[in-house]
Amino acid sequence: MEESENYFTKPLNLFEYEQQAQKCLSPMVWDYYASGAWDEITLRDNHAAFDRIKLRPRVLVDVSDRHLTTTILDQPLQMPLLIAPMAFQCLAHPEGELATAKAASSAGVGMVLSTLSTKSLEEVAQIYYSNYSQTPNPPLWFQLYIHRDRNLTRALIERAYTAGYQALCVTVDAPVLGKRERDTRNQFTLPPGLQLANLVTISGLNIPDQEGESGLFTYFAQQLDPSVTWRDLEWLQSISPLPLAIKGILRGDDAVRAVECGAKVIIVSNHGGRQLDGAIASFDALAEIVKAVDGRAEVIVDGGIRRGTDIIKALALGAKAIMVGRPVLWGLAVDRQAGVNHVIEILHNELDLAMALSGCAKLEDIDSSLLVLGN
Numbered sequence: 001m002e003e004s005e006n007y008f009t010k011p012l013n014l015f016e017y018e019q020q021a022q023k024c025l026s027p028m029v030w031d032y033y034a035s036g037a038w039d040e041i042t043l044r045d046n047h048a049a050f051d052r053i054k055l056r057p058r059v060l061v062d063v064s065d066r067h068l069t070t071t072i073l074d075q076p077l078q079m080p081l082l083i084a085p086m087a088f089q090c091l092a093h094p095e096g097e098l099a100t101a102k103a104a105s106s107a108g109v110g111m112v113l114s115t116l117s118t119k120s121l122e123e124v125a126q127i128y129y130s131n132y133s134q135t136p137n138p139p140l141w142f143q144l145y146i147h148r149d150r151n152l153t154r155a156l157i158e159r160a161y162t163a164g165y166q167a168l169c170v171t172v173d174a175p176v177l178g179k180r181e182r183d184t185r186n187q188f189t190l191p192p193g194l195q196l197a198n199l200v201t202i203s204g205l206n207i208p209d210q211e212g213e214s215g216l217f218t219y220f221a222q223q224l225d226p227s228v229t230w231r232d233l234e235w236l237q238s239i240s241p242l243p244l245a246i247k248g249i250l251r252g253d254d255a256v257r258a259v260e261c262g263a264k265v266i267i268v269s270n271h272g273g274r275q276l277d278g279a280i281a282s283f284d285a286l287a288e289i290v291k292a293v294d295g296r297a298e299v300i301v302d303g304g305i306r307r308g309t310d311i312i313k314a315l316a317l318g319a320k321a322i323m324v325g326r327p328v329l330w331g332l333a334v335d336r337q338a339g340v341n342h343v344i345e346i347l348h349n350e351l352d353l354a355m356a357l358s359g360c361a362k363l364e365d366i367d368s369s370l371l372v373l374g375n
């Protein structure tokens with residue numbers, strides 16, 4: 001962010017970050033980050049779902065002293081926020097995942113690193129753990145895509161454990177990649193110099209250049225395993241020394257099945273509208289899943305969360321924490337680590353203000369009575 005650019009006004013909210021970021025990114029990268037599958041119905045509905053639900057604030061509550069701290073898997077968070085796993089962050093800025101890690105760690109929020117990161121999981125862990133400035137320390141998780149090559153999959157888990165990751169986030173909504181037509185049109189690929197930092201060294205795998213198709217789509221078709229079932233989840237549970245968080249659940253019965261396989265966290269998500277277009281907005285799926293899980297696992301939701309009021313609504317429906325995706329990339333593109341820190345700060349301040357205006361001094365005060373439900 002150039003201070004000297006006097007036309008520049010620091011973004012006030014996450015929507016303004018999005019507008020600024022579009023000016024900083026090439027059309028191919030912008031499309032890859034911003035797009036959803038097919039007609040992008042689910043992408044749009046993810047945020048619209050929050051707007052459909054209204055709040056019923058309480059008044060005359062002493063909110064002079066407010067607390068936003070919480071835990072997930074007994075791991076501390078300065079606010080109920082983790083950064084969602086997102087591939088290829090070096091497309092936004094050369095520091096990529098390292099800048100995101102510094103921001104998350106210093107702000108005391110969680111971070112989930114993608115299998116498809118452009119910095120290695122070891123480098124990211126090293127930076128994350130050396131940038132702690134909040135106590136107690138927030139958690140770093142590793143997101144796993146199950147590859148056809150199970151030895152490779154197992155090696156990733158072992159490396160994540162050795163590097164100090166504290167949970168394994170297994171993404172289950174991508175047996176094949178959703179069709180993001182903007183990426184097909186652009187023949188999306190990684191520019192020279194960027195690579196799959198976790199995979200290229202051990203397996204030589206990288207995103208292929210593919211005539212008439214997104215290279216990522218081709219990578220998924222070639223390397224990821226569409227035959228994965230609940231039995232593979234049981235296998236992961238049996239070999240993983242880390243607790244499992246299952247990401248991409250949209251139905252109560254699937255959530256129950258995941259809990260029965262040993263999952264400690266259920267992540268209600270439709271992959272930011274990037275997989276099955278027309279799928280339910282993740283916020284709309286939350287209540288059913290919280291009810292089905294019935295306290296046997298903690299529930300996280302992501303997709304379309306852009307305001308502190310969205311976070312209040314998610315917590316009111318029973319989420320323990322939320323994850324944010326694209327706005328982090330917008331912060332990274334606009335102002336590297338400082339941009340990501342500012343995005344987190346905006347969400348923190350908005351949640352704090354929304355709690356005060358709703359009559360909630362602490363997160364435990366947020367319950368379903370704050371929402372207008374059932375119409």
Ligand SMILES: Cc1cc2nc3c(=O)[nH]c(=O)nc-3n(C[C@H](O)[C@H](O)[C@H](O)COP(=O)(O)O)c2cc1C
Nearest residue numbers: 033084085086087114171271272303304324325326
């Ligand atoms: C550019 C981009 C890359 C993503 N890469 C991954 C990934 O590697 N693994 C994964 O589980 N989810 C991935 N996601 C999905 C996010 O983890 C998250 O579910 C989604 O972005 C949340 O929605 P939001 O962007 O509206 O906040 C990606 C999302 C985006 C936008």
